[in-house]
Amino acid sequence: MNYQETINWMFNQLPMYQLQGASAYKKDLTNTHLLIAHLDNPQEKLKCIHVAGTNGKGSTSHMLASILQEAGYKVGLYTSPHLKDFRERIKINGKDISEEFVTDFINEHKTFFESNDMSFFEMTVGLAFDYFAKEKVDIAVIEVGMGGRLDATNIITPLVSVITNIGLDHTQFLGNTLEAIAFEKAGIIKPKIPVIIGEYTPETKPVFLAKAKECNSEIYFAADLVSETYPSDLIGDYQVHNKKTVLQTISVLNSQNEFKITPENIKSGLLNVVKNTGLQGRWQQLREFPKVICDTAHNKNGLEIVLNQIQKEDFDTLHIVLGVVNDKDLEEILPLFPKKAIYYFCKPNIPRGLDVVILKQKATSFELKGEVYNSVSEAYQKALKNAEITDFIYIGGSTFVVAEIL
Numbered sequence: 001m002n003y004q005e006t007i008n009w010m011f012n013q014l015p016m017y018q019l020q021g022a023s024a025y026k027k028d029l030t031n032t033h034l035l036i037a038h039l040d041n042p043q044e045k046l047k048c049i050h051v052a053g054t055n056g057k058g059s060t061s062h063m064l065a066s067i068l069q070e071a072g073y074k075v076g077l078y079t080s081p082h083l084k085d086f087r088e089r090i091k092i093n094g095k096d097i098s099e100e101f102v103t104d105f106i107n108e109h110k111t112f113f114e115s116n117d118m119s120f121f122e123m124t125v126g127l128a129f130d131y132f133a134k135e136k137v138d139i140a141v142i143e144v145g146m147g148g149r150l151d152a153t154n155i156i157t158p159l160v161s162v163i164t165n166i167g168l169d170h171t172q173f174l175g176n177t178l179e180a181i182a183f184e185k186a187g188i189i190k191p192k193i194p195v196i197i198g199e200y201t202p203e204t205k206p207v208f209l210a211k212a213k214e215c216n217s218e219i220y221f222a223a224d225l226v227s228e229t230y231p232s233d234l235i236g237d238y239q240v241h242n243k244k245t246v247l248q249t250i251s252v253l254n255s256q257n258e259f260k261i262t263p264e265n266i267k268s269g270l271l272n273v274v275k276n277t278g279l280q281g282r283w284q285q286l287r288e289f290p291k292v293i294c295d296t297a298h299n300k301n302g303l304e305i306v307l308n309q310i311q312k313e314d315f316d317t318l319h320i321v322l323g324v325v326n327d328k329d330l331e332e333i334l335p336l337f338p339k340k341a342i343y344y345f346c347k348p349n350i351p352r353g354l355d356v357v358i359l360k361q362k363a364t365s366f367e368l369k370g371e372v373y374n375s376v377s378e379a380y381q382k383a384l385k386n387a388e389i390t391d392f393i394y395i396g397g398s399t400f401v402v403a404e405i406l
Helices: 003-013 017-024 030-038 057-070 099-115 120-134 178-188 205-214 239-255 263-271 273-277 300-311 330-336 356-365 376-386 399-405
Strands: 048-052 075-078 090-092 139-143 160-163 195-197 219-221 284-287 291-294 318-322 342-345 370-372 392-396
Touching: 003 099, 003 120, 030 120, 048 057, 048 178, 057 075, 057 139, 057 239, 057 263, 057 273, 075 120, 090 120, 099 120, 120 139, 160 178, 160 239, 178 205, 195 205, 195 239, 205 219, 239 263, 263 273, 300 330, 300 392, 318 376, 318 399, 330 356, 342 356, 342 376, 356 370, 376 392, 376 399, 392 399
Parallel strands: 048 139, 048 160, 075 139, 160 195, 195 219, 291 392, 318 342, 318 392, 342 370
Antiparallel strands: 075 090, 284 291
């Protein structure tokens, strides 16, 4: 199979949460243990940072990778989902994994994957670990897919574990209380491995403390320990919490004496995240007149901060291009959106995309007014046509909406 055939096979043959949702969720790590044994345990050759959390884990992972690159290390970065090309998930020093490596890996192990019913995510985790081990990275930043305890990435013993924050998302898998979700995310805490917590609430802090105590792991609450941060090219309001998490993580990493990261590396790394890692879709400006911003925030906690940041902008009329996936709790997120805006409702082009007519009906019940469009692109083009140069256009609601206009 060539690269495109390989990717099509991965997407179509096996469960993939990005496309199918619930049917792709695995309830244990049996498959992952089978897989890594088959690959000769590449994760044991890696030094890792493991990053979980409801929001901010992508930004945090990319910031960490950027800083480590500035310090001169060869840095593997594994994140999900991708926006445009599958290879974005697996990078070394900001460069995507080669098409050839992906194709060779899948062709070599295809029979094993099929006979053991490996999911898309499990295969991808195996691919990332195999690639990083063969390329002999100095350190790998590994972002959890969903949850933590049962996530396919949770077979590593990292140098440090990181949990950015806890919010109500993926409740059908992780539980519908903050305590239950915190328990799942805290599953990445390993015996005697330090853990950094970005943000906490009265509900989640005791869960983290209990798990850290059980594991005899030192625990650091970044929000309480870090008061000053540095500027970054990631300018979303929510990045202030992520920067504190990153600074505390680097401090702990430095204390282990395996890596040497200077304040200059940190400052430079935070200022060059996009250049060093290729991160997209975080309060990303696409045009100036009218100002167009896209952001991948897609749950209550993330959207609250983004929508508040929009209100700080100076504009005449607000245009919002909005699409969501079908497992979103609209009763929870739609009340966050401003009534004083023109809406352009659309459906992201994936099977999980919510029917645009349903979205409009639900939005209308919250007094959000606008029209339905056949695609994200059509909705965006209409917003551009309608907007004056003094207006503001926001594109969001789902990672997949943002992916279609980048």
